Amino acid sequence: MREQEVSVIGLGPMGRAMARASLGKGYRVTVWNRTAGKADELVAAGADRAATVHDALAASQLVVLSLTDNDAVYTVLEPATEALPGRVLVNLGSDTPESARRAARWASGHGARYLTGGVQASPPDIGQPGFSTFYSGPKEAFDAHREALEVLTGTDYRGEDPGLAAVYYQVGMDLFWTTVLGWLHALALADAHGVPAEEVLPSASSMLAGMPDFLAFYTRRIDAGEYPGDLEKLAMGVASVDHVLETSRGAGVDTSLPSAVLEVFRRGMAAGRADDSATSLVEVLKKPAAA
Numbered sequence: 491m492r493e494q495e496v497s498v499i500g501l502g503p504m505g506r507a508m509a510r511a512s513l514g515k516g517y518r519v520t521v522w523n524r525t526a527g528k529a530d531e532l533v534a535a536g537a538d539r540a541a542t543v544h545d546a547l548a549a550s551q552l553v554v555l556s557l558t559d560n561d562a563v564y565t566v567l568e569p570a571t572e573a574l575p576g577r578v579l580v581n582l583g584s585d586t587p588e589s590a591r592r593a594a595r596w597a598s599g600h601g602a603r604y605l606t607g608g609v610q611a612s613p614p615d616i617g618q619p620g621f622s623t624f625y626s627g628p629k630e631a632f633d634a635h636r637e638a639l640e641v642l643t644g645t646d647y648r649g650e651d652p653g654l655a656a657v658y659y660q661v662g663m664d665l666f667w668t669t670v671l672g673w674l675h676a677l678a679l680a681d682a683h684g685v686p687a688e689e690v691l692p693s694a695s696s697m698l699a700g701m702p703d704f705l706a707f708y709t710r711r712i713d714a715g716e717y718p719g720d721l722e723k724l725a726m727g728v729a730s731v732d733h734v735l736e737t738s739r740g741a742g743v744d745t746s747l748p749s750a751v752l753e754v755f756r757r758g759m760a761a762g763r764a765d766d767s768a769t770s771l772v773e774v775l776k777k778p779a780a781a
């Protein structure tokens with residue numbers, strides 16, 4: 491049987507972890523990176539160093555791209571487009587859904603098939619069980635390389651539209667970064683009162699551990715467009731957020747985050763939703779804020 495091959499272009503922490511995982515599973519791995527020295531450790535572990543991007547593309551049908559964004563993808567691939575016909579590009583870097591669709595059209599125009607990926611793992615998680623990556627794009631290309639992709643993480647194929655994996659990924663990142671920033675603001679507030687992060691950990695963890703039940707309960711209502719104020723009302727939420735803002739102001743910490751939250755709550759009030767659930771704010775958030 492022919493040895494299985496993969497080329498990895500882009501050797502930041504993520505690309506290096508992916509190349510390592512594929513080497514560990516016996517794949518023939520070809521690597522290329524703008525800063526060539528980042529390939530040294532992989533070459534020592536058995537990877538082939540491609541002298542050029544063209545060589546990296548020529549070495550394997552499956553080409554994993556792990557670059558900062560799609561601008562970097564074009565910068566790297568444009569000089570080597572004659573090597574693209576017949577390749578399957580799997581772009582695991584972050585960018586917008588529209589950018590993913592544009593990149594898929596660009597790749598297709600050069601004779602390559604293109605899968606978008608959204609990795610829900612950090613570099614040390616690559617090759618470990620329990621992690622997953624969203625994929626979208628041509629199903630036959632995904633199926634043909636599923637086994638090699640599952641060396642990296644589990645796979646979650648979302649559909650043919652190359653933008654879809656980026657949609658799921660950016661939705662996740664939206665949730666992740668706003669949650670992390672909320673936590674960091676809470677820690678700044680605690681710190682202003684002499685309470686270290688360690689002391690907040692149990693209550694913060696317990697609050698977040700309750701979130702799956704909270705989400706499951708309200709998701710059904712949100713999809714049904716129903717926001718009864720039977721358990722909590724937006725008017726109560728406004729008062730609560732206002733207390734967070736005032737506590738923050740009193741502590742002398744940054745108030746931009748609770749101020750932004752309060753502003754959204756007030757728009758909900760102005761839209762006549764005082765007696766609805768605070769989850770009715772999803773309707774406010776579906777539209778851009780008036781300038």
Ligand code: NDP
Pocket residue numbers: 500501502503504505523524525528556557558559561562565566582583584585609610611612613
């Ligand atoms: P880095 O930004 O550290 O590395 C990106 C790679 O892109 C490097 O190899 C870098 O080359 C290359 N690069 C950037 N700009 C250019 C350019 N103009 N021309 C040529 N090469 C360029 O990212 P990571 O490895 O951390 O992540 C890669 C992708 O994976 C990103 O899109 C990231 O959002 C995504 N991701 C990362 C996660 C993480 O935890 N790290 C988690 C999930 C997704 P050079 O070495 O020469 O600078």
